[in-house]
Amino acid sequence: MRYDIVIRNGTIIDGTGQPSVQADVGVRGDRIVAVGSLSGEASQAIDAADHVVAPGFIDVHSHDDFALLDRPLCDFKILQGVTTEVIGNCGFGAAPANDAYRNFLRGFGPLLFGPMGDFSWETTAEFYHALESRPAAVNVACLIPHAAVRYGVLSDEKREPTAQDIERMQALVQEGMDAGAAGMSTGLFYAPGRYAQTEEVIALAKVVAEYNGVYATHMRDEADHLLDSIQETIRIGEESGAGVQISHHKAMGRTNWGKVRDSLALVEQAQARGLDISSDAYPYTAGSTTLAALVQGGVIERAAPSDVLIASTPVQHEYEGKTLEDICQLTGKSLQQTVAELIAGEGESTVAVIFGMDEADVRRVLAHPTTMIGSDGIPSVAGKPHPRLYGTFACVLGKYVRDIQLLTLEEAVHRMTGLPAQKFRLRDRGLICDGSYADLVIFDPQTVADIGTYQEPRRHPPGIHSVIVNGTVTIEQGRHRGTCNGRLLRHDAAGI
Ligand SMILES: [Zn+2]
Structure with a gap:
């Protein structure tokens, strides 16, 4: 058989959590077509001796909604091995957008998103079209942001919606899900999300559930009322039928340290009752x-x-x-x-x-089998952004896998690939197997590390050798080739 790319002699960690194997990986077009001892010819051969070959990492908690269009090379993400991002988190995102939402976001948005460009679309479908007509270096799956839906109907009014308002908000969610969103997110800590009662969120999440989508949430309170917030989140999942993703699961503030033991126990109890519930986290004690x-x-x-x-x-x-x-x-x-x-x-x-979290809590959350990795990176072009933007995935692999052995490499890779692909229903992504899309990262497990600091956060991690997106080598020997071969991943309601 002839291949476009063969990756030889690597240690394959396939994203399922199963032990690694030594094998070659053959790629043709945008797909993996063979895994094993491969003898066929290849247009390009990559020697991965002493390196791990893994599915490209999935950043389930990204704020690159505008950065994907503004800086499509996404060097800060792809140079840590990320090949897919989930945007629209914490209730904020780019669409749907009426004038009221645009005005609101023009004030607050640049802090979260960086430069926002012309921001001229209105519907979710139009925004997705913009993403597709200007591909980034990474794939993207999208959540519908609750703030945009609320502004779409209530503008900046801080009131409870009427039954008719709820119907109009549900229609906006439906329009987003029809366009291919993976689910909806809320930011109940922030305005305007904080004005929403639980019932409003349940009503909207019911639409998400009809499409087998995910309800992701930056909860109302991650500090003194963390456990109330977890209960509210579980109630939203159980009453709406939507799968739940707790964003950046943590306990903020010294007096709340240790509470993640209880919050994780609540997650386990809900899971035992049959709720599809999981979390994401970034590996730092600072938010x-x-x-x-x-x-x-x-x-x-x-x-x-x-x-x-x-x-x-x-x-x-x-x-x-x-x-x-x-x-x-x-x-x-x-x-x-x-x-x-x-x-x-x-x-x-x-x-x-x-700096509001306890290192022991960060470890408890990371160690929990339902936790995925999400950078929550703020793609600002100014100042000194939290180093998680550049280093989240390298930090997990370096500090938490190699140095302190909190997780095995196989388990960590699973939480970055196979697990999120399953949760967000990213068909044929997140695993190395015949027929999967060729989203791959080749890294050195001995040297990969987050070398950013709070004073100097803009440092790319060492040890990331190559990154392949949809069969195209985008990072070669640690260098960006300038290729943008990412795709918009429309949600597959039928599942994977
Ligand atoms: Zn958040």
Whole structure:
């Protein structure tokens, strides 16, 4: 048999969680056509001796909704081995978009998404068309953002929807699912999601359930009321019938450390009752969001000033990479005054990194068999974004697999590939087997590492040798070839 690409002598970790095997992988067109000891000729041969060959990683928690169009090379993702991203997380995304939502997002969006381009589409189908007409280097699956649906019907009104409003919101969700969305997400911690009652979310998630889609959520509270939030999330799943994905599962704030034992126990109980429920997590003890959201959520009052670091701020760039404690010392001003000035002076345009999690909790969540890996990376072009944008997958493979052996390599790869492909119904993705799409990463398990820091986060991880997307070598010897061969992955309601 003739192949376009043969990857020889690699250690194959196929994404199922099964033990690795030594084998070659043959690719023709966009598919894997053979796995074994291969003797046929190939247009291109890649020697993977001493390297792992795995399915390309799936970043289930991406905020690259606009970055895919603005910076389609997606170097910060693909250079850590990511070949597919799920966008539309935390209730925010690019479509559907009426004028009210566009105005809202123009104020707040650049902090989460980076540059937003012309942002001219209205329906979900039009946005998907834009993604398809300008392919990125990685594949993309999309969630319908609840904020967009709410703005689509209620504009910026902070009220409960009427029965008729709910029907119109359901119609927007249906339109998105018909266009090929993988599900819907909420951000109940943020406005406008925080104005939604549980019943509103259940009504919308019922539409998602009709398509076998996923309900993903940045929950109402990840701190003092974490367990109430988990209960609400489980109720939404059980009453709507939709599969549930808890986004960036964590317990924020010192007084809540250890609570993930209970939150994970609730997940297990719901799973035992038959709910399809899982989580994602990034492997860091710091989170990141806007400074304004931290103040509104009361987080700042409970955090030590040394635990809050300014990631990006539009004017006073000299504060980037410094903690609030550092800034107070520099300016001689009180904490209250410093925070008030940062928010007043810069509008809502300051992004913070907050060291609010317990390392033991991060490990508990990562070790749990239902946890997938999601970077939650904020693709900003300014300042010092949380290093998870560049390093999430390398950090799991380096620190948590090789260095502290929290997970086996096979298990970690499964959580990055086969498990998310199954959850989000990405047909023929996430596994190395005959007939699968040739999304592949070849990496050195001895050297892969996240080398970014909070002061210098923009560092690509070493050890990622090659990345193949739909049969096209996109990263070769650690270098981006400038190819954009990613696809929009429309949700397959029939399953995989
Ligand atoms: Zn979130």
